[in-house]
Amino acid sequence: MEQDQTSIEFEKALAEEAAELSLRLRELERLQHPVWVYDLDNARILWSNDSSLQVWQSDSKEELLSRKMGTDMSVSVSRRLNQYKADFAKDESAQYTEIWTMYPVGEPVTLNVVFSAYRLNADRVFMFCEGSIDKTADAENLRSSEALLHTSVHISLFSIAGDPLYRNPAARSVVSGANNKIQDHFVDPDLLNQLEDPAKDEIQAITSVNTVNGVVWHDITARRCHDAVSGEAAWLISEVDISKLKATEEHAQFLAEHDTLTKLPNRNYVSIYFQQQIDKMLAEGKAGGLIFIDLDNFKNVNDSLGHDAGDQLLVEVADRLRSLEKSQYSIARLGGDEFLLLINPYESEQHFEAIMQNIIDVVSVPIVLQGREVQVTPSIGVAVFPNDGTHILELMRHADLAMYHAKETGKNDFAYFSKELSEAAESKMTLVSELRSALKGGQFETFYQPRVDVSSNSIVGAEALVRWNHPTKGMVSPDGFITACEESGLISELGKVVFKDAIIAQRTWAEQGHDIRISVNLSPLQFNEEHLVDDLLDIVAEHHGNPNRIELEITESVLLGHDRCIIDKLHRLVASGFEIAIDDFGTGYSNLAYLHRYPISCLKIDRSFVNSMDSAKPIIELIVAMAKLFGLYVVAEGVETPEQLEMLHNFYCQEYQGYLFHKPTDFSSFNSLLIQKDIKNAA
Ligand code: C2E
Ligand code: CA
Ligand code: CA
Numbered sequence: 001m002e003q004d005q006t007s008i009e010f011e012k013a014l015a016e017e018a019a020e021l022s023l024r025l026r027e028l029e030r031l032q033h034p035v036w037v038y039d040l041d042n043a044r045i046l047w048s049n050d051s052s053l054q055v056w057q058s059d060s061k062e063e064l065l066s067r068k069m070g071t072d073m074s075v076s077v078s079r080r081l082n083q084y085k086a087d088f089a090k091d092e093s094a095q096y097t098e099i100w101t102m103y104p105v106g107e108p109v110t111l112n113v114v115f116s117a118y119r120l121n122a123d124r125v126f127m128f129c130e131g132s133i134d135k136t137a138d139a140e141n142l143r144s145s146e147a148l149l150h151t152s153v154h155i156s157l158f159s160i161a162g163d164p165l166y167r168n169p170a171a172r173s174v175v176s177g178a179n180n181k182i183q184d185h186f187v188d189p190d191l192l193n194q195l196e197d198p199a200k201d202e203i204q205a206i207t208s209v210n211t212v213n214g215v216v217w218h219d220i221t222a223r224r225c226h227d228a229v230s231g232e233a234a235w236l237i238s239e240v241d242i243s244k245l246k247a248t249e250e251h252a253q254f255l256a257e258h259d260t261l262t263k264l265p266n267r268n269y270v271s272i273y274f275q276q277q278i279d280k281m282l283a284e285g286k287a288g289g290l291i292f293i294d295l296d297n298f299k300n301v302n303d304s305l306g307h308d309a310g311d312q313l314l315v316e317v318a319d320r321l322r323s324l325e326k327s328q329y330s331i332a333r334l335g336g337d338e339f340l341l342l343i344n345p346y347e348s349e350q351h352f353e354a355i356m357q358n359i360i361d362v363v364s365v366p367i368v369l370q371g372r373e374v375q376v377t378p379s380i381g382v383a384v385f386p387n388d389g390t391h392i393l394e395l396m397r398h399a400d401l402a403m404y405h406a407k408e409t410g411k412n413d414f415a416y417f418s419k420e421l422s423e424a425a426e427s428k429m430t431l432v433s434e435l436r437s438a439l440k441g442g443q444f445e446t447f448y449q450p451r452v453d454v455s456s457n458s459i460v461g462a463e464a465l466v467r468w469n470h471p472t473k474g475m476v477s478p479d480g481f482i483t484a485c486e487e488s489g490l491i492s493e494l495g496k497v498v499f500k501d502a503i504i505a506q507r508t509w510a511e512q513g514h515d516i517r518i519s520v521n522l523s524p525l526q527f528n529e530e531h532l533v534d535d536l537l538d539i540v541a542e543h544h545g546n547p548n549r550i551e552l553e554i555t556e557s558v559l560l561g562h563d564r565c566i567i568d569k570l571h572r573l574v575a576s577g578f579e580i581a582i583d584d585f586g587t588g589y590s591n592l593a594y595l596h597r598y599p600i601s602c603l604k605i606d607r608s609f610v611n612s613m614d615s616a617k618p619i620i621e622l623i624v625a626m627a628k629l630f631g632l633y634v635v636a637e638g639v640e641t642p643e644q645l646e647m648l649h650n651f652y653c654q655e656y657q658g659y660l661f662h663k664p665t666d667f668s669s670f671n672s673l674l675i676q677k678d679i680k681n682a683a
Contacts, residue, residue, distance in 0.1 A: 014044065017120060018065060021047040034111070037118060038127040040085050043070030046126065055111065055131060057104045076150045083169040088117035088125055091178045099145040100131075109133075154218070154239040157227060158182045162195075165227055165234060174211040174241075182235065185209055195222060195235060206242065216243040261311055262318035264339075265332040274330065274342050275392040281344055282386055289352060290392075291341040292381040292399035293321075293359060296411040298337035301374060303563055309369040313376065320362045324355075340396065346384055356380050356414040364412065377412035379403050388417045401425050432488040435481055438468060439493055445469050446501035449664035450673060451519070451635060451657050454648050459677055461517035463553070463657060464502040465664045466494065482523070491523045499536060503545035505667060510546065514674045519551035519581060524558045533572045547577030551602065555583050559598055567598070574599040581635070586619065596630045603627050607638025610658070613647060624651045 021037055025047055028035050034052030036045050048056065048064055058064040070078070087094065095116040101108050111131035118128035148155055154171035158164055162182035167175060177184070186192055187208045194203050203222040208215050218239040227234040257269035265273070274290075281288050295317065302310035314337065321331050321339060330342040343355060359378060366375040381403025383395045398417040406415035438444065444466055451461035468476035485491040499520050506518045526532055540547055552573060558566060570580060581602035582595070586609050595603075605623055609616040620636070627634045636648050639658030648656055662673065 014039075014042065014046065017124065018046045020120065021126075025049075033133075034131040036129050036131075038129060040081055040125075040127055043068065043073065043081075045069070052131070055102075055104070055109055055133075057107070057109075080149060080169050083173050084115070084127060085125075087172055087178070088127075092117045092119065092125070094178050098149060100149075101146055152240075154237075154241075156237050156239075157225075158235045158237065159227070160233050160235070165229075171239070174213065174216075176210060176212045180210075182237075187215060200224070209239070216241060217246040218242065259333045259335075262315055262333050264318050264322075265330075267332070267334050270332045270334070270340060270396075271392055274332070274340075277330065277342060277344060278385060278390065278392060278395070282390060286344070287346040287384060287386065289343040289346050289382055289384045290395045290399045291343060291356065291359070292383075292396065292403040293339040293341065293363075293378045294380075294403050294407065295337035295363070296377045296379055296407065298376060300560075301369070301376065305369055305372070305374070309374075312369060313367060313374070316367050317363055317376070320365070321359070324358055324362060334396075340399075352382065352384075353414075356382070360412060360414070379407040379411050380414035381406055381417065382414060383417040398422065428484060428487075431481065431484050432490070435468075435485060435488070435490055435494075438470070439490060439497070443469050443471070444494065444497055445475075445666060446498050446505070447664035447666055448505065448518075448670040449657055450662045450670070451517070451655050452661045454645070454653055454656055457661075458681075459514075459516060459673065460655060461519065461551070462505075462670060463519045463664075464498055464505070464521070466498045467664075486523055486525050489525075491525050492529055495521075495523060495526050496535060496539065500539050500543065501667075502550065503540055503543045505670075506549050507543060507545050509671075509674060510549065512674070513678075515549060516674075517549050517551055517579075519553050521553045521583065524555060527554075527558055527566045527569060533569050533576070536573070536578075537576060550577075551579040551581050553581045553583040553604065556585070570599055584637075586623065595632070600632060602633050602635060604635045604637055604657075605653075610636050610638045610644055610648075611640075613644055617647070620647075620653070621651055624653050628652075 017039075025035075025037070029049050031049055032051060034049065034055045036048040036052045036056075038044075039046045045056070045064055045067065048061060053059075053061065053064060056064050056067075058067075073081075084096075087096065093116075095114060097112070097114050099110065100113050101110045103109075111133055113129050113131045115127055115129045118126045120126060148168045151168070152170050153168075154174065155166075155168040156164065156171045157166040158181070164178070164180060164182075172178075175185070182195060183192060186195075187210060188205075191203070191205055191207050194200050201224045204220070206217060206219050209218045209220075219242045220237060220239045222235050222237045225234055225236045226232065257265060257272075259266045278288065295313075298310070298313070301313055314333075317337075317339070318331075318333060321341070325331055328344045330344070332340045332342075334340055341359075343352070346352065359380060363378045364375060366373045368374070381399045381401065383389060383398035383402065385395055388398045389395045398421075401421045402415045402417040405421055406413045409415070445468075447465045447467050448462040449465060450459045451463060452458065453460045466478050468478075468481055470476045482491070485494050502518045502520045506516075509516060529535070537547075539545070540550075554570075558570075574580060579601045580599060581604055582600055583604050584606045585603045586606045603623065605620060609620055613620075624634050633654045635655040635657060636644075636653050637657050639645055639648065639656045639660045641660060644658075645656065645660060665673070
């Protein structure tokens with residue numbers, strides 16, 4: 001009901017407007033060519049002269065005025081009509097000429113139409129159209145002019161001086177003023193210069209242009225031609241809006257050059273833009289510095305609190321570094337817990353040290369993660385350019401080396417790059433490649449040091465200790481190469497070589513009636529190997545060893561992370577028959593209380609305690625007593641004097657190792673020791 005009421009009122013209002021129009025436009029009734037007034041808002045013709053009845057193929061004005069033109073209007077026509085509305089809103093005095101092909105009752109009629117805005121009252125603007133049948137237009141022309149009206153490509157014609165001659169609806173839809181000249185349209189002065197260059201016939205460019213929506217990117221082609229009306233030279237310009245493409249491209253570029261977690265520039269960015277900054281400074285004769293920051297013990301946070309907490313920490317550190325960022329700093333994240341700062345310029349050593357102290361202070365402020373207060377400290381390395389290099393990659397390598405040096409010498413500190421550092425790094429690289437070929441060439445030999453029962457002073461076991469039988473240097477002690485093996489990953493292979501030797505020795509001696517326990521050192525890094533346990537068991541199986549007579553020496557650091565995977569490996573090893581000993585006990589965290597949580601059977605008291613027996617007496621006593629409580633047996637290392645042995649005896653320490661009894665020795669010498677023992681026993 002209500003619906004009907006409103007539509008009746010609507011029709012009534014239209015009829016009133018139509019009456020008003022016919023009153024005003026009476027004079028035009030008699031015109032020969034078709035004239036009509038179109039209501040853009042309601043898609044209705046509100047007034048028409050007699051000639052236009054023919055164009056619209058209508059029998060009567062009543063019929064024509066009641067036609068609902070919007071009913072089956074195509075999308076592109078309706079978009080075009082909206083464009084006209086926008087054109088009128090921009091400039092009500094403008095007049096436009098276009099060739100239209102209309103389909104009043106399905107049959108095409110082509111007209112040359114001149115149209116403009118016609119205002120009836122304050123809020124009603126109509127389209128006043130004056131047509132003339134275009135008899136000259138051939139099919140080709142008609143189609144191209146239709147295309148011009150419908151295409152989303154912006155087409156415009158400018159005089160050589162830059163005055164607008166024509167814009168198709170798409171071009172009109174974005175132009176901010178109907179009278180905008182070519183100079184108002186394009187932003188790039190270089191492009192405008194080209195448009196003034198008489199030698200240019202065609203210009204292609206991706207350029208920014210002024211539009212009603214602000215400055216956007218267009219892909220343009222400008223072609224020199226002649227204006228069909230005046231015959232004068234003109235620019236025909238076609239443009240496609242590529243802002244979206246450009247935005248996607250910029251976003252992709254941002255992603256490629258920034259770290260998604262902290263939003264800081266990443267390594268890609270550094271290699272391009274830091275280098276540019278460095279080059280610029282060098283060209284100006286300035287010095288600067290590259291600061292490499294690595295967080296200490298970040299892995300512990302990740303391991304103990306999880307990766308989310310680790311991420312949160314990184315974001316916090318990034319924000320703190322950003323808070324330091326001044327015009328003379330650029331910050332990037334290289335990945336993991338590594339950050340890079342470019343300082344521009346280098347003023348003085350004091351200036352630099354103040355910056356680094358700032359970094360240390362800011363990063364070391366405790367942060368609450370999952371309700372726990374965590375403190376991370378940075379280790380910082382500095383490379384100064386041009387002294388330490390001019391290329392970003394070289395400077396990064398040098399700052400990185402300095403950072404490692406800072407870490408090695410105590411963390412939470414900074415260090416400068418020096419020639420010595422790079423020489424040391426170089427010799428380490430040489431060492432690693434030598435070690436690699438030593439492994440291939442079988443230059444490693446396993447020595448054995450007797451483990452002796454304190455009360456009977458007889459051999460009950462042996463520790464397998466690796467030696468490098470170097471072709472020119474002779475026997476090299478492991479202190480000179482274990483770290484390099486660990487850092488290069490070679491430890492995995494080396495560890496297995498020693499383990500295999502130990503298995504074979506254990507079996508051989510057992511077959512000779514000496515069923516002694518052999519202990520083998522496992523590096524903490526070997527526990528990162530996924531297949532460690534399977535690999536060890538394979539070696540045992542292949543060489544018919546007895547895991548029950550093999551002890552694996554680990555350091556406390558292996559237990560510290562409370563890493564599930566590592567603990568599982570330990571349990572599997574124990575379940576397979578191996579025994580686990582804690583090596584160098586007393587030098588690390590030495591928390592006896594937690595030891596009972598792990599499947600451990602032996603503690604090896606570090607040599608340093610045995611060495612400084614007098615002062616360390618109470619500690620040794622305590623360790624032995626606690627170990628007894630937890631059912632662990634204790635081995636003292638590095639026993640060199642009878643007095644030391646005497647004291648261990650008094651403390652009820654079960655076993656010892658040391659030069660007092662014997663130095664580590666090769667397989668056959670150890671074999672002789674076992675035979676001597678037999679002889680002694682027989683005597
Ligand atoms: P460690 O496991 O603590 O081994 C004991 C070290 O103390 C051995 O040094 C041994 O020769 C030395 N030592 C034994 N008795 C005495 C003594 O009475 N006085 C003195 N001053 N020293 C004594 P070595 O053989 O040079 O090994 C050094 C370190 O290298 C070992 O310390 C161990 O951490 C590592 N290492 C040796 N072999 C291997 C291996 O196969 N794998 C791994 N991962 N590390 C190994
Ligand atoms: Ca050991
Ligand atoms: Ca030890």
